[in-house]
Amino acid sequence: MAVRLADVAKAAGVSQSTASRVLNGSSRRPNPAVAERVRAAADELGYFPNAQAQALARSSAGLTGLIVHDIADPYFSSIARGAQRGLAGSGVQLMLASTEREAEAEVEAVRTFMSYRTDAIMLAGSRGLADDAALQKVLETYQDNGGKVAMIGQPLSNAGGVRIDNDGSAAALAGELLKLGHRRFVVFAGEEQLTTAAQRTAGFTSKLRAAGVKPEAVHHGAFSRDGGYFLMSELIRSGAVGGPGAGPLCLFCVSDVMALGALAAVREAGLRVPEDIALAGFDDIPTLADQSPTITTVRLPLEEIGRMTAAMTLHNGDADRWTVVEGTPVLRESTRRD
Amino acid sequence: MAVRLADVAKAAGVSQSTASRVLNGSSRRPNPAVAERVRAAADELGYFPNAQAQALARSSAGLTGLIVHDIADPYFSSIARGAQRGLAGSGVQLMLASTEREAEAEVEAVRTFMSYRTDAIMLAGSRGLADDAALQKVLETYQDNGGKVAMIGQPLSNAGGVRIDNDGSAAALAGELLKLGHRRFVVFAGEEQLTTAAQRTAGFTSKLRAAGVKPEAVHHGAFSRDGGYFLMSELIRSGAVGGPGAGPLCLFCVSDVMALGALAAVREAGLRVPEDIALAGFDDIPTLADQSPTITTVRLPLEEIGRMTAAMTLHNGDADRWTVVEGTPVLRESTRRD
């Protein structure tokens, strides 16, 4: 059906080896005149190589896998965009798996990528320690077979990648909020077993404690918009918000999407940010820029993180190197105190 | 390096053919006892098939390509999510290309997917007619080689896919806005040559005209957040907003992201929506749900569109069928009139 390399070779009157060398970058460069003939024939016939066959023959597929929890989440889609850009021009193609936050799906995705002999796998997003065992095992198998693993946001096994300084960045944010004069804090901490969530919570609260401030509560819930919405609804129902307290409450959500959910609940209740409750998130996802009030957060260079990670998978030397990315607190209207 | 089928076969004491039949779904089912032995051996050795080799032998790769303009755009990432879900469980893997809105990159992406012998290509997003020639040509080549093409949001060549009734939906929105009593309209229409943008503009304005209302202006600009922001800034500078007019102005942006940009500019200028200017978008991207004021738009079931398209690529019969999706006007606070 499709035109094969052999067809091109025949048309050009050369051997298949020569055609291969001309068309698909080999160390040996055939005679220019011959090369030109081959190229002309390929052009005329509309030849394009079969990547599967190439992968088989070369034992390398020119593929890189990206595993995210949810591609529709701006956090991950920003990273995906960076990854795509980081790969652009390298001839390496991106395979995407979105796992809907199921640990099993994640392991399955790694298996699939192994099947496709992807040269590298990038894993974005945090996961619980419990899930790690199975994941770690399959990733080790992958590495044993020569695959590179790059983690984004979470260290794991003996892989390399980009580590996000959740701890320190959350602490920095806490510091800034203290400077603004906030003293009453509540934390929406996401799922208990999520490492990322735990680190952000720990960094934030320990900084508070170091300043002699005890957070009034740490609530756990889903690490998502709806999680934030739910927790906030509960909080309001409990009467903790807008009530007569010793100064306004300041809520730290360990992710921006949670903060957005919380904000929605606040609005629905007819309360205002920051007058009735101050609000801070984490990540600085792009959609935050267009909120009103603008929301305080910790900026993570998401796209850059994706780009860096992709670049690391391209260069062999960096296989098990870690790059640490710091978040920058960005103070906006949602935590203003007048 | 890796464990091959032959290794498993040897370990199980059977031929490679038998091992293949057991492990990789063939029409012939070997004896249960033998099958069990093979499976045990595969398990023990940690065998997983080489998808490249399978693809080569089967002449079908189990891959589907998705081409979007920008994966970080919620419009496309929602579609991507749906596509991923639609493919889940079918054994078909998704390859992603994000073209940054460059026509050339789009053609290149199709070429790459052709190389990987993807069974189908999904193309999301609108493009100008000028770009179509090259794209159409390469897609036809693809189809000639047995590839399925599914377009999302824009008909093209003799492919199938999901068509969005931009025209009718925009008209429906115009009707609703008229019902609310709006009479002074401005349209931010995106790039002039974008078919989608043009259709939405046309549908909207023709409905207005049919009701005897002439839009005050149609401004063209980038089909993006920044495009909306820029146009709005210009509009404000020109004094058209908040000035003494015959009733408040109503702005229709042909996409939500443009509306978000416009909203940002309105806020920066210290003006209010809907009091100083009413605002409507198109698409109902997820991030719209958390805006304040909530924004009127035309709801498109984005994820469902992605899912449907993916499903179409899985079933052979649907290769050149078109499904038309209607948008539903959703009236929210941003166009309220008191």
Place this chain on the structure above:
DNA sequence: ATGATGCCGGAATGCGCTTTCCAGGGTAGA
């Protein structure tokens, strides 16, 4: 009891390409 009919496992071929390995011719050095 015997021929026909499945059924099941194995050998062999091919998917399209890369990459040794070879042979031949040209070049340079002696």
Place this chain on the structure above:
DNA sequence: TCTACCCTGGAAAGCGCATTCCGGCATCAT
């Protein structure tokens, strides 16, 4: 002028798997 070497193109051997064909065996009907 002759030998040693390098360069170039071609033949052939895989890469790992699916699948067609084939032979052997058991089952069934006659």
